[in-house]
Amino acid sequence: MDNIFDLKKRVAVITGASSGLGADAAKAYAQAGAKVAILARRKEKLDALAEELKAMGNDAIAVQCDVSNEESVSAAVDEIIRQYGKIDILLNNAGVATKGSVEELSADAWDRTMDVNVKGIYLMSKYVVPHMKENNYGKIVNISSVNAIIADKNPLLARHSYNASKAAVKGLTTGMAASYMQNNITVNAVGPALFESEMTSGTLFANDKFMGMYNALNPASRPAKKGELNGTLVYLSSDASSYVTGQYILVDGGMSII
Ligand SMILES: NC(=O)c1ccc[n+]([C@@H]2O[C@H](COP(=O)([O-])OP(=O)(O)OC[C@H]3O[C@@H](n4cnc5c(N)ncnc54)[C@H](OP(=O)(O)O)[C@@H]3O)[C@@H](O)[C@H]2O)c1
Secondary structure (H helix, E strand, O other): OOOOOOOOOOEEEEEOOOOHHHHHHHHHHHHOOOEEEEEEOOHHHHHHHHHHHHHOOOOEEEEEOOOOOHHHHHHHHHHHHHHHOOOOEEEEOOOOOOOEOOOOOOHHHHHHHHHHHHHHHHHHHHHHHHHHHHHOOEEEEEEOOHHHOOOOOOHHHOEHHHHHHHHHHHHHHHHHHHHHHHHOEEEEEEEEOOOOOHHHHOOOOOOHHHHHHHHHHOOOOOOOOOOOOHHHHHHHOOHHHOOOOOOEEEEOOOHHHO
């Protein structure tokens, strides 16, 4: 029997792959057999990861891209199509976690969060979906967050633009899913809770009080371990999820159910 989680012959595009969850996902997709196009702004980090993946026998290309900039996105998608000829999987992972309540946030900071976390997904999808439609096949996974539905009353942890942006990702996922299932394109969102990364290590992980509260609240009594998102991402990017679309799957140790 074929392995329904197999990504062999698939081309996967991963945004925000220069660090954290995106870099980790690129390795998981490559291990599942996909050719991976890794995108972010820091090209030197992407080049190092591409070399690492190639040394493991995988096919990888590093493409510099600012997901909030339409010209940059259009050029990146053209480059991937030029090199790989198609795009089967799009992992919209690039994101920023801007701190601040509505009173503290400048309008520019608000816009920047929305530009990367929401407009970035819209732009990537705008340029990738036509190529998926051409092949009547596509798997889009949008990284939201548990913070789309859970917040914190501690003023030091207020991230109102982040909450709003990650909830918008859920809505965008629902709309796209309804439109594109007829093209055999599934669109799902994933809501991780706490993983260690550049985004969280110097802030949340460095805050003993926060970590104590998080561990006390979370049924898992710990943050996620490296790699614990990848099973869900590979599942939603493979034929194993062919009849699953428009869903928001939390990878949160059960945090959202209590
Ligand atoms: N870590 C967690 O606990 C957690 C929990 C829930 C959700 N998330 C979400 O998971 C995703 C990945 O976050 P992470 O934790 O892995 O943090 P990270 O290590 O800071 O990674 C963020 C990635 O996004 C990229 N990025 C930022 N702005 C970009 C832009 N304008 N264009 C292209 N790429 C851009 C960064 O690359 P460059 O700077 O090189 O562009 C980097 O590769 C984010 O959407 C985040 O909101 C994380």
